[in-house]
Amino acid sequence: MKIEITDVFLRDGLQDEPVVVATPDKLKIAQASAAAGIQRLEIASFVNPKRVPQMADAAAVVEGTSSLAGVRRTALALNGQGISRAVAAGVPEVQIVASASQAHSNANAGSTIQNILASLATDVARHPDTQFMAGISTAFTCPFEGEIAREQLLLLVRSFKAIGIRDIGLADTLGTTSPERVMNSVAFIQDAEPELTYYLHLHNAQGQALDTVKLAIEAGITRFDAALGGLGGCPFAPGAAGNLSTGDLVEFLHREGHETGIDPEALSQATSMALDVVNSSPAIQTNALPIH
Numbered sequence: 001m002k003i004e005i006t007d008v009f010l011r012d013g014l015q016d017e018p019v020v021v022a023t024p025d026k027l028k029i030a031q032a033s034a035a036a037g038i039q040r041l042e043i044a045s046f047v048n049p050k051r052v053p054q055m056a057d058a059a060a061v062v063e064g065t066s067s068l069a070g071v072r073r074t075a076l077a078l079n080g081q082g083i084s085r086a087v088a089a090g091v092p093e094v095q096i097v098a099s100a101s102q103a104h105s106n107a108n109a110g111s112t113i114q115n116i117l118a119s120l121a122t123d124v125a126r127h128p129d130t131q132f133m134a135g136i137s138t139a140f141t142c143p144f145e146g147e148i149a150r151e152q153l154l155l156l157v158r159s160f161k162a163i164g165i166r167d168i169g170l171a172d173t174l175g176t177t178s179p180e181r182v183m184n185s186v187a188f189i190q191d192a193e194p195e196l197t198y199y200l201h202l203h204n205a206q207g208q209a210l211d212t213v214k215l216a217i218e219a220g221i222t223r224f225d226a227a228l229g230g231l232g233g234c235p236f237a238p239g240a241a242g243n244l245s246t247g248d249l250v251e252f253l254h255r256e257g258h259e260t261g262i263d264p265e266a267l268s269q270a271t272s273m274a275l276d277v278v279n280s281s282p283a284i285q286t287n288a289l290p291i292h
């Protein structure tokens with residue numbers, strides 16, 4: 001099976017690190033990722049630079065990666081202002097986000113799910129020529145509310161479908177959901193909305209993410225997020241572990257006989273480069289950051 005991997009190091013990986021990585025270093029990592037054969041990169045987040053200084057150079061990263069051949073670039077935006085900035089910067093595909101948990105939505109986005117979805121609907125409608133995808137954070141488990149009912153998850157999926165989005169990411173933000181429960185919810189929404197495309201964003205708190213990947217592929221999911229070096233937690237999801245590591249994912253997929261188009265040797269060089277850059281970049285005070 002051909003599996004698509006989106007490397008989210010430059011966004012999800014870096015926005016939780018208490019360092020600011022310089023733009024040229026980010027571009028170097030993007031280049032190394034592309035050279036390793038990674039075909040999708042989540043490169044930035046258009047959020048308040050005062051709140052998230054790690055992402056203050058989002059527009060420059062978009063510009064600096066525009067010549068990367070064969071790479072689909074996406075960036076995150078959380079509201080109308082972020083979407084407008086992303087569109088102005090020339091982001092080819094914008095990912096918007098809502099949380100499936102009311103308590104997480106309040107903590108992470110400072111607003112209720114209903115308000116977030118209502119304003120996103122207006123914001124997306126303002127940009128008919130832009131391609132959007134939607135990520136649903138805490139799709140299965142919330143640090144505050146516990147288990148998210150699959151009916152609740154379906155409500156979110158349908159809200160995004162109603163504003164024209166076909167491409168939906170389901171995030172196990174805490175990384176603690178068992179593979180069986182992830183797949184129970186996934187099967188439920190695949191059944192209810194079979195014509196949408198789903199991808200998984202897994203954190204790996206309990207080392208179970210690869211088991212989930214295996215079951216998800218059996219269920220027809222062919223796209224996964226991962227981050228170089230497994231970086232990225234979530235300050236608004238207490239206890240959230242890092243993302244599934246791209247190296248681990250690629251190694252696993254190849255062992256299972258799947259194709260990724262990624263060269264493990266070159267990937268391991270990109271990973272070392274990414275970790276070196278994080279370790280050598282200037283430290284900042286950590287802020288409370290919006291996540292996925």
Ligand code: ZN
Pocket residue numbers: 012201202203232243292
């Ligand atoms: Zn993540």
